[in-house]
Amino acid sequence: MRLLLLNSGPVATLANGDINSPLTGIEMSNAEALVLEGCNGILIEDEIISKIASSEELANEFGTEDNAALRVIDCQSKAIIPGFVDSHTHLLWGGDRANEMQLRHDGLTYSDIAKSGGGIQKTVKYTRNISKDRLSKLGMKRISRAFEFGTTTMECKSGYGLSVDSELKLLQVNQLLSELTPMGLHSTWLGAHDVPKGMTMEDYVDELIHIQLPAIVDQGFASYADVFCEPGWFSLEDTELIVKAASELGLPSRLHVDEFVDGGGLALASELRAISGDHVGHSSSSARESASKSGVMQTFLPGTPYILGHDLTSPLKQCIDNNWAFSLASDFNPNCRTVSIPFVGSLATHRLGLSPIEALVAVTRNPATTLLNSSDGQVCGSIREGGPADLLILDSEYIDAWCQMPGDNPIYKTMKSGKFVN
Ligand code: NIG
Ligand code: FE
Numbered sequence: 197m198r199l200l201l202l203n204s205g206p207v208a209t210l211a212n213g214d215i216n217s218p219l220t221g222i223e224m225s226n227a228e229a230l231v232l233e234g235c236n237g238i239l240i241e242d243e244i245i246s247k248i249a250s251s252e253e254l255a256n257e258f259g260t261e262d263n264a265a266l267r268v269i270d271c272q273s274k275a276i277i278p279g280f281v282d283s284h285t286h287l288l289w290g291g292d293r294a295n296e297m298q299l300r301h302d303g304l305t306y307s308d309i310a311k312s313g314g315g316i317q318k319t320v321k322y323t324r325n326i327s328k329d330r331l332s333k334l335g336m337k338r339i340s341r342a343f344e345f346g347t348t349t350m351e352c353k354s355g356y357g358l359s360v361d362s363e364l365k366l367l368q369v370n371q372l373l374s375e376l377t378p379m380g381l382h383s384t385w386l387g388a389h390d391v392p393k394g395m396t397m398e399d400y401v402d403e404l405i406h407i408q409l410p411a412i413v414d415q416g417f418a419s420y421a422d423v424f425c426e427p428g429w430f431s432l433e434d435t436e437l438i439v440k441a442a443s444e445l446g447l448p449s450r451l452h453v454d455e456f457v458d459g460g461g462l463a464l465a466s467e468l469r470a471i472s473g474d475h476v477g478h479s480s481s482s483a484r485e486s487a488s489k490s491g492v493m494q495t496f497l498p499g500t501p502y503i504l505g506h507d508l509t510s511p512l513k514q515c516i517d518n519n520w521a522f523s524l525a526s527d528f529n530p531n532c533r534t535v536s537i538p539f540v541g542s543l544a545t546h547r548l549g550l551s552p553i554e555a556l557v558a559v560t561r562n563p564a565t566t567l568l569n570s571s572d573g574q575v576c577g578s579i580r581e582g583g584p585a586d587l588l589i590l591d592s593e594y595i596d597a598w599c600q601m602p603g604d605n606p607i608y609k610t611m612k613s614g615k616f617v618n
Contacts, residue, residue, distance in 0.1 A: 197265065199240040199585075199614060200258055202251040204271035205593040207232045208553070209248070210278055210561045211580035218493065218562040221519035224554045231553070231595060238276070240585040243613040248581055274608055275595045277556060279348025279586035280537040281577050283563035284450075284474050284495055284525035286386075287338055287352035287373075288331050288366050291322025293530045300505055306456065306531075307428055316356070316390040319530045323356035328369055335373045338528070342379065342535040343617045346598075346607040348586040349576050350379055351450070351525075351567060353422055355386030360403075360411050363387050371417040378612045380576065380586070382567045384450060385409075385418040388430050388438050401434045405441045413445045420471065421447040425461040426454070432464050439468050450566065454479040455500070466490040472566050474525070477501060477510055484511075488520040493566050496558075497527035498543040499534055512558075513549045523563040524555065538606050541599025552596035585614040 212229045213219070223229070237251035239258065247254065262268055299309050309315050323331075342350060352373075354366035367383055374381040387408045391400045412418050421442035425435040439449045448471050453461025455475035462483040465473035472493040473479070479487075479494070487494055496510045515522040524544055528535045537559050544555040564577025574584040589609040590597050597606050610618040 197242065197267070198258065200254060200266060200268045201238040201240070201271050201276070201589075202236070202255060202260065202268060203273060204236045204238070204251075204589070205273045205275040206595055207235060207238070207248070207579060208275070208277040208556060208595045209579040210557055211578040211583070215561070215575050215578050215580070215583075216565060216568070218521040218523075218565045219557050220521050221516055224516060224557045225551060227553045230557070236271075238579070238587075240611075240614045243585055245579060245581055245583050245585050248579070271589055273593045275590045275593055275597065276579070277588050277590065277595060277598055278560040278577055278579050279588055279610065279612060280346045280559050281349040281563040281567065282342065282347045282526050282528070282535070282537055282559070283351045283472065283523055283566055284497055284527050285350055285352050285535070286355060286527070286529035287350065288335050288354070288369055289319045289323045289356040289530050290326040290331065290334065291319050291530065293318060296531065306504060310390075315531075317393060319356045320358050320390070320392065323366070324359070324362045328365060328372075331366070331369045332372055332376070335369060336377060338535060339373060339377050339379045343610050343612070344607065345536040345538055345605060346588045346610050347535060347537055348380060348610065348612045349382070349564065349567065351382045351384060351420075353384040353386040354418070355389035355422070358387065358390060358392040360408050363408055364411060364415055367412065367415060367417040378615065378617055380612070382420070383418045384420040384422045385412045385442075385447065386422040386424070387412070388423040388435070390424065390429060397434070401437060404438055409438075409441055409445060413447065418447060421449045422451055423449070424452040425459065425464065426452065427457060427459045432460055435461070435464060436468065439470065443468075450474060450495075454483075458483075462487055462492070462494070466492050472523070475500070481514075484515070484520050485518070488518070493562065494520060494522040495563070496522060496524050497532075498524065498548065499540055500527045500532045502543055503532045508543060508547050510548055512544060516550075516554060521562060522558060523566070524558040525563060538599055539602055542602040545599045546602070552599050555599055556595070585611055587611050
C-alpha cells in the first residue's frame with residue numbers, strides 16, 4: 197500500500213550527516229540544514245519513507261486521487277516532524293502516589309517520603325500484587341496516550357518488582373506490549389531501583405548479580421541494564437559491580453545518575469562507557485566533558501524536577517555551547533505522570549533556553565542513537581528516504597509549534613511504521 201502526503205508545510209528531516217551519531221552544538225541549531233522548505237510531499241510504501249519531493253512532482257508521478265493501491269492525504273500546509281523517541285520511561289507500575297505532592301508541600305523531601313513508606317517502595321507493593329493482564333491493560337492505555345502526544349519509540353524500564361519473579365513479570369509484559377502495539381519498545385532491567393523491604397543492600401546486590409541478572413538474560417527480553425546510582429540508593433561501588441556483571445552478560449547500561457546531588461554518577465557512567473547517563477541535573481562540568489569524550493549521552497528529564505518543585509536548572513545551553521551530546525526524555529513514572537514529550541519540550545524551550553529546533557533534535561534524532569538494536573534494525577528519529585515512516589503532522593504550519601502548547605496537544609496525526617496510530 198502507498199500513502200502519499202501532499203501539500204505539507206516545512207518538514208523537519210533532521211537527517212543530515214551520519215544518522216547513527218547524535219547532533220551536537222550548532223548542528224542542533226542549524227535550521228537550514230535540519231528543515232526542508234522546498235519539499236512538501238512524502239511517499240510512504242509499507243513501513244518505509246520511499247520518496248521526499250515536491251508535492252507537484254509526486255502528484256504528477258502518482259496522482260492525487262485515492263485508489264486501491266494509493267491513499268492520498270492533503271496536509272493543508274501543516275508542518276511535519278519525526279516521531280518522538282522517549283528514551284527514558286518507567287512504563288509499567290500499579291497504584292497511585294498522588295498524595296505525595298501534599299507531603300512535599302508539608303516539607304518532606306523525596307528521600308523523606310521514601311523513608312516513610314511512600315516513593316518507590318509503595319509502588320513496588322502495588323506492582324507486585326497486580327496481574328499480568330491488568331499490567332498490560334495499564335501499559336496499553338499509557339502507550340495509546342503516548343501515541344496521541346507523538347511518541348513512536350519508547351524505552352521502558354522494569355524496577356517496581358525488585359524480586360526475580362516480579363522483575364521478570366514486568367519485562368514479560370513489556371515484551372507482550374511490543375507484540376500487541378505498534379510502539380517501538382526497548383526494555384531495560386532496573387532491578388537496582390531500590391532495596392526490597394527486609395533485605396540488606398549487600399544481600400540485594402548479591403541477588404541482583406547472581407540471581408536476577410542471569411534470569412533476566414535467560415529470559416531475553418531486556419536490552420539494557422539500569423541502576424539508580426544516587427547517595428541513599430545504590431553507591432558508585434555497587435553500581436560498578438552491577439554494570440560490569442550486566443556488561444559481561446551482554447547488557448549495556450543506561451543509568452540514573454546525579455539526580456539530587458553530584459554523586460559522581462555521570463563520571464562513573466563515562467568510565468564504564470554506559471550508553472547514557474540520565475537525570476544528570478547535578479553533574480559537574482568535568483563529568484559532562486568526560487561523558488562527551490566517552491560517547492555517553494546525557495539525558496535530561498526536566499519533568500521530574502518540575503513535578504518535585506525543584507528549580508529547573510538543567511544546563512542545556514551549556515551542552516550546546518560545549519558540543520556535548522544530550523537528549524531529553526519524559527521519565528514517565530508514578531511520581532512524574534506525563535508521557536507528553538511536547539510538555540518536556542515546553543520546559544526545555546519556555547524555561548531552559550533551548551530553541552524549538554534544538555529541543556526537537558534532543559527528543560528525536562539524538563535519543564534514537566542510544567536505541568540502535570531495535571527489532572527492525574532501523575534507526576528512527578529522522579525523516580529520510582529509506583528510513584522508517586515514523587512521523588508527526590503538527591496542528592500548525594510551523595515546526596516550532598511542537599513544544600508551544602503545554603497542557604494541550606500540538607500533534608494532529610501520529611504515524612508509526614507507515615500507519616496512523618492516533
Ligand atoms: O527516574 N529516581 C529514580 N527513579 C524514578 C522515580 C521513581 C519513583 O519515584 O517511583 C525517576 O525519577
Ligand atoms: Fe527514571
